[in-house]
Amino acid sequence: MKLWGGRFTKPTNELVELYTASIPFDQKLAAQDIRGSLAHVKMLGACGIIPQADAETIAAGLVQVQAKLEQGELHFSVAHEDVHMNVEKHLIDLIGPVGGKLHTGRSRNDQIALDMHLYLKEEVEEIVGLLYRLVEVLTDKAEEYLDVIIPGYTHLQRAQPVLLAHHLLAYVGMFRRDIERFEDSYKRIDIMPLGSGALAGTTFPINRDRVAEELGFARVYENSMDAVSDRDFILEFLSNASILMMHLSRFCEELVLWSSTEFSFVELDDAYCTGSSIMPQKKNPDVAELIRGKTGRVYGDLIGLLTVLKGLPLAYNKDLQEDKEGMFDTVDTLKPGLMLFTGMIETLQVRRANVERAVKADFSNATDLADYLVRKGLPFRNAHEVIGKLVLQCIESGVYLADLTLEQYQAASELFEADLFEALDIRNVVNARNSKGGTGTESVNVQLANVREWLQAQKQ
Ligand code: ARG
Secondary structure, eight states: OOTTGGGOSSOOOHHHHHHHOOHHHHGGGHHHHHHHHHHHHHHHHHTTSSOHHHHHHHHHHHHHHHHHHHTTOOOOOGGGOSHHHHHHHHHHHHHOGGGGGTTTTOOHHHHHHHHHHHHHHHHHHHHHHHHHHHHHHHHHHHHHTTTOEEEEEETTEEEEEEEHHHHHHHHHHHHHHHHHHHHHHHHHHSEEOTTOTTTTOOSSOOOHHHHHHHHTOSEEOSOHHHHHHOOHHHHHHHHHHHHHHHHHHHHHHHHHHHTSTTTOOEEOOGGGOBOOSSOTTOOBOHHHHHHHHHHHHHHHHHHHHHHHHTTOOSSOOGGGGGGHHHHHHHHHHHHHHHHHHHHHHHTOEEOHHHHHHHHHSSOTTHHHHHHHHHHTTOOHHHHHHHHHHHHHHHHHHTOOGGGSOHHHHHHHOTTOOTTHHHHHOHHHHHHTOOSTTOSSHHHHHHHHHHHHHHHHHHHO
């Protein structure tokens, strides 16, 4: 017998039962569902909507159901459709018909909304914690290699040298914004929908604020129709997760490149790589590749839900049941990805000698040589032309700017003097850029101090 079987004369078609059931996936919300029911029933008793003694029997029954769940003894059945009716069925089996009073003044529509709010509140807190840890690890790494200069790229062509720390701190900036986004979204997850009934509220004298307080919510939804049909908080989560995955994916792409023989800038720890079944020499950056690859499914989860919601009339529609699997998938993709990524950064070794060689063997100091001529009075456009020709001359004879003689320089412009070689020195090139936000050591130290201060403030 179904919990809603009263108005039906026939059993449900078996395929319909399978097709409409959400229990295969929403059982993940069983703990939240029981917590919500406990708060609800306590309120029903306190407000005199059901006898206090019944409320206590039901609460005790729910605690038993909770214990069964924790011991892995709670069995879920498709016949009971979803997590709410499965929990209620177990309750009634345990304590008898009085369990049927639990659903007074409540609907599965506000109930599922409540469960998801409870779930995401916990998950977002955990994800924010993981992000703080990542920022910390990145900042440590930046400090560890503060003296290392790498080629900076535009168009993936060597552009100007930068401190590796500067490059890493660029990602710190992204992850800090991710933290801000998740933290800000928390305000909109932290709203309690229960007490909205199916859509219009309830005839019973419930106390929603009491339930909200009991469950640790900052406020309650002000409109019952909004409460049961709002999925913005999930969309926002998926959107924040998509942006975060995109950041991780960009970094992963760089790790894949940097760990290749062609770059050889870094060595990924063996614990974060795998081998090939046929090629004995291979060490593949699978974790980085998979994080990059899994970004696609998180985007898919976002687009999926956006599409489900588009065109839905108020209030609850069964379509909304499609909100859960993508949300779970994103949580289950994001968390291990973040943990692995953090471990990968923590154990990353920079191949100093290779990076140094790379930085020397290019023309990324050409801008500085042009700036040198500008300081001697030449208009920048002419300086650009002079240096461009010198670069060409170098390429033709297979050398770099530092290899030309003073005589060769003076043949190109009489403004050149012996101090030009200082301008070419890579460390000087980097440290000449101490403009606010620039890559010079002084500027990077300011950035590091700011992140440290920010991290410290979070801990208080
Ligand atoms: N399983 C449903 C969901 O996930 C719960 C709400 C069901 N409400 C209803 N009127 N059928 O959305």
